[in-house]
Amino acid sequence: MVVDKEDPKYPALLKEIPDAPKQLYYKGEWNPYIFENCLAVVGSRHMTSYGKRATEQIVGEVAAAGVTIVSGFMYGVDATAHKAAVNANGKTIAVMPCGIERIHPEYQKDLYDKILETGGLIISEYDGDSMPQLWTYPKRNRIVAGLASATLVVEAGLESGSLITADFAKKFGRKVFAVPGPITSEVSRGTAKLMQEGASLVQNANDILEFYESAVQSPTFSRSKSGFSGNPLEQRILEMLARESAEADLIARTLNISASELGTTLSLMELQGIISKEGGKYYIN
Numbered sequence: 001m002v003v004d005k006e007d008p009k010y011p012a013l014l015k016e017i018p019d020a021p022k023q024l025y026y027k028g029e030w031n032p033y034i035f036e037n038c039l040a041v042v043g044s045r046h047m048t049s050y051g052k053r054a055t056e057q058i059v060g061e062v063a064a065a066g067v068t069i070v071s072g073f074m075y076g077v078d079a080t081a082h083k084a085a086v087n088a089n090g091k092t093i094a095v096m097p098c099g100i101e102r103i104h105p106e107y108q109k110d111l112y113d114k115i116l117e118t119g120g121l122i123i124s125e126y127d128g129d130s131m132p133q134l135w136t137y138p139k140r141n142r143i144v145a146g147l148a149s150a151t152l153v154v155e156a157g158l159e160s161g162s163l164i165t166a167d168f169a170k171k172f173g174r175k176v177f178a179v180p181g182p183i184t185s186e187v188s189r190g191t192a193k194l195m196q197e198g199a200s201l202v203q204n205a206n207d208i209l210e211f212y213e214s215a216v217q218s219p220t221f222s223r224s225k226s227g228f229s230g231n232p233l234e235q236r237i238l239e240m241l242a243r244e245s246a247e248a249d250l251i252a253r254t255l256n257i258s259a260s261e262l263g264t265t266l267s268l269m270e271l272q273g274i275i276s277k278e279g280g281k282y283y284i285n
Contacts, residue, residue, distance in 0.1 A: 001025065001026050001027070001030070002023050002024065002025050002026070002127075003023065003024050003026065003030065004022065004023045005020060005021065005022050005023065009030060009032055010024070011024075011035040011147055012035070013035070013038070013146060013147060013148070013149065014035075014143065014146040014147050016146075016172070017142065017145075017146040017168075017172050019142070020146065021125035021143065022125075023125065024123050024124070024125060025099075025100035025123065025124050025125070025126065025127050026100065026121055026122060026123045026124075027100060027116060027121070027122040027123075028115070028116045028119070028120060028121040028122060029119065029121075030121065031119070034068050034091050034093065034119075034120075034121060035068070035147065036068075037066065037067050037068060037149065037212055038067065038068045038069075038070050038093070038147050038148040038149060039062060039067050039068070039069055039070065039148055039149070039150055039151070039152055039208065039212075040070045040071065040144045040145055040147065040148035040150070040151040040152065040165065040169065041055070041059055041069055041070070041071045041077065041078075041081035041151075041152045041154065042071060042072065042077060042078065042141075042144065042151065042152070042153055042154070042156075042161075042162040042165045042166070043055065043076065043077025043078070043081075043153055043154035043155045043156055043160075043162050043187075044076055044077055044154075044155040044156055044157065044160060044162065044187045045074055045075055045076035045077070045078075046076060046187065047076045047077050047080065047154070047155050047187065048155065048181075048185060048187060050155075050181065050182070050185075051077060051154050051155040051179075051181070051187065052080055054154055054155075054179050055077055055080045055081055055084060055154050056080060056083075056084045057204075057205070058152070058154075058179070058202065058204065058205050058208070059080075059081045059084040059085060059088075059152075060084040060085070060087060060088040060090075060205075061088070061204075061205035061209075062090075062205050062208050062209060063084060063085035063088040063089075063090025063091070063092070064088040064089065064090055064268045064271075065205070065209055065212075066090070066234070067090070067208075067209075067212060068085075068090070068091045068092065068093060069081055069082065069084070069085040069090065069091070069092040069093070070092070070093045070095065070144055070147045070148050071092070071093075071094065071095070071144065072094070072095055072096075072097070072137075072140055072141070072144055073094040073095070073096060073104070073108065073111075073112075073122075074105070075105060075108070077154045077155060077162075079108060079111060081154075082094060082111055082115060082120075083111060083114075085120075086111075086114050086115060086118050086120070088268070089118070089264060089265070089268065091118070091119055091120050092115055092118075092120045093120060093121045093122075093123060093147065094112070094115055094120070094121070094122050094123070095123055095124070095140050095143045095144050095147070096122060096123070096124040096126075096132075096140065097124075097132040097133075097136040097137045097139075097140040098124065098126060098129075098130055098131055098132040098136065099124060099126045099127060099128040099129045099130035099131075100122070100123070100124040100126065100127060100128070101127075101128055101129040102129040102130065102131065104131075104132055123143075124140075125139070125143065137161060138161065138164050141161060141164050141165040141168055142168045144165055144168075145165050145166075145168035145169040145172060145174065146168070146172060148169070148174065149174060149175065149211075149212070150169070150174055150175035150176070150177060150208070150211060150212075151165055151166055151168075151169035151174060151175070151176050151177065152177040152178070152179070152202065152208065153165075153166050153176070153177070153178045153179070153190070153191050153194055153199070154179045154191070155179070155181060155185075155187040155188065155190075155191060156187060156189075156190030156191055156194075157186050157187050157189060157190050158189050158190050158193065160187075160190045162190065163190050163193075163194070166178075166194055166199070175200065175211055176194060176198075176199040176200070177199060177200050177201075177202045177207070177208060177211075178191040178192075178194040178195050178199040178200070178201065178202065179191060179201075179202050180192070180195065180201055180202075180203075233255075233257070233261070233265050234265060234269060234274070236255055237251060237255070237265065237266070237269070237275075237282075238274070238275075238284060240254060240255065241275065241282060241283055241284050242284060245281040245282060245283035246281055246282060247280050247281050247282070248262060248263065248266060248282065251266075251282065266282060273285060
């Protein structure tokens with residue numbers, strides 16, 4: 001499947017950048033809302049255990065709040081970010097440096113399939129099954145940055161391709177975030193450099209979510225305390241609870257959803273501070 005640059009469905013933010021792809025080939029269900037609030041997440045392929053924990057925690061919470069996670073599908077921070085989004089019942093977009101018919105790297109086929117199964121997208125500006133080339137990686141990075149309102153760099157060395165993505169984000173006038181790391185770590189030098197140059201320091205998901213609340217004016221988001229509601233099921237739950245508090249069984253029957261699906265969503269909404277439970281009933285904070 002393909003979307004041309006002149007198609008109304010083409011992502012609006014990506015269309016703004018210089019040298020925007022003339023077409024995007026894709027796998028998955030193209031739903032325009034997935035592009036409304038995107039965060040690019042990049043970092044070292046050789047991440048540390050600290051980087052892995054930071055990515056899982058921050059990205060998981062941001063994705064659960066309704067922000068789409070965009071990354072490049074490589075091992076390391078990229079793959080961890082995609083997995084964190086999927087595990088949080090969020091949406092993620094993988095931008096490939098190869099032909100749309102090729103899975104690269106091949107050993108991440110399970111992740112590739114999971115992204116599609118959970119409503120995410122695989123996209124590329126290249127048709128067919130062409131192999132990635134040295135020059136296709138930085139070209140891919142401009143798309144990763146171009147799709148998003150902001151870019152988060154978790155870990156990066158001074159020569160990391162992640163800094164290329166951050167440079168694209170700055171060039172496009174987008175926000176850049178960086179996670180601080182130990183000064184003794186090689187993969188913290190790139191993020192330290194970004195912060196010296198003006199990138200915003202990130203200590204938790206709220207540092208990012210506050211940006212989407214204040215800077216990105218989108219009707220998809222309505223934030224309550226520490227969480228957004230950008231998920232369609234969350235929106236339906238909030239609409240119901242706005243009328244009256246209700247027990248889980250009543251919510252499931254009214255919305256015609258399974259108890260397991262509802263339980264997961266209610267738990268995430270509680271963690272985000274959107275709703276609370278008292279006397280067996282849920283209500284909006």
